[in-house]
Amino acid sequence: MGQKKPKGLEAFESFYKEIYGARWDELRTALCSVKKVSALINPYSKESPKGDMLWDGVLEAPSFERPSGEPLNYYLLDAASVLCARALKASPEHKVLDMCAAPGGKSLAIQFQRKEGELVSNELSRDRRTRLRRVLDDYIPKELQENIRVTGFDATTWCLHEKEAFDRILLDAPCSSERHLLESPDKLVDWKGGRSKRLSKLQYSLLASATQVLRPGGRIVYSTCSISPLENDKVVERLFKKRPEGLKLVKEELLLGQQTEFGTIILPDKDGWGPLYIAIIEKEDV
Ligand SMILES: C[S@@+](CC[C@H](N)C(=O)[O-])C[C@H]1O[C@@H](n2cnc3c(N)ncnc32)[C@H](O)[C@@H]1O
Known part of the structure; x- marks a missing residue:
């Protein structure tokens, strides 16, 4: 008989302590403090x-x-979300896809930066999509709304319907969102180490789909608000191990954060903002 896997707050604590070591106590305190x-x-x-x-x-x-x-x-x-959207370097002539867009902060940051241009803001959840539509309606003038489309597809399968269709793709993936877990400890009661691994599989499917939907010469920004490397660097690493053809990793200094092997992580104990992981991937032009 195998030993029962630990779960709950204790398992959560030991999972992240193993990753962050002596830094964990400070990071945990920052995650539990009032969000800026x-x-x-x-x-x-x-x-x-x-x-x-x-x-x-x-x-x-x-x-x-x-x-x-x-x-x-x-x-x-969060100011880190602004950096994430700006890392797309979208200009008005680019066709942009925000794959997982609700509630819409990053879609707004993209449009506010470039003022106009074609945007598809996609969100699978119907309720969250309603909120996304409201946010876009509230902040973007009516005459510019005709360039913005809200869709409700499962982005993991987008590549089955459309290939090489967008110049810029933001993939702000669903993730462990540890800050929110720590805010409501009842959500931690059943927490198990496998949760982050499961999410990393979904994140990889989304990223793999995005690479096919991206046009040559285009750019993907992959981001999560997770502090688990399984959902961050490991997802990008897997992409470059499995299907590197025509893709390149771009390392850019952002205004905040520390460089990781494949991207940048902005963490509240050191940066005051975040958490947010950001990786930039480009497709070579043909
Ligand atoms: C981290 S949140 C996005 C936050 C958003 N980018 C913002 O800045 O306001 C991830 C979103 O992805 C959505 N989602 C989850 N699975 C998805 C899928 N397969 N396809 C599209 N959206 C999905 C979730 O419902 C959630 O709203």
């Missing part, structure tokens, strides 16, 4: 919100005044 938010300024709004500028178009300490009327003048999100 930045305000992404809506360039379509006539009235700019007031606050300390973090980067171009992003405020660190927003005032909470909103002008009446539409569109709303800022969207609150």
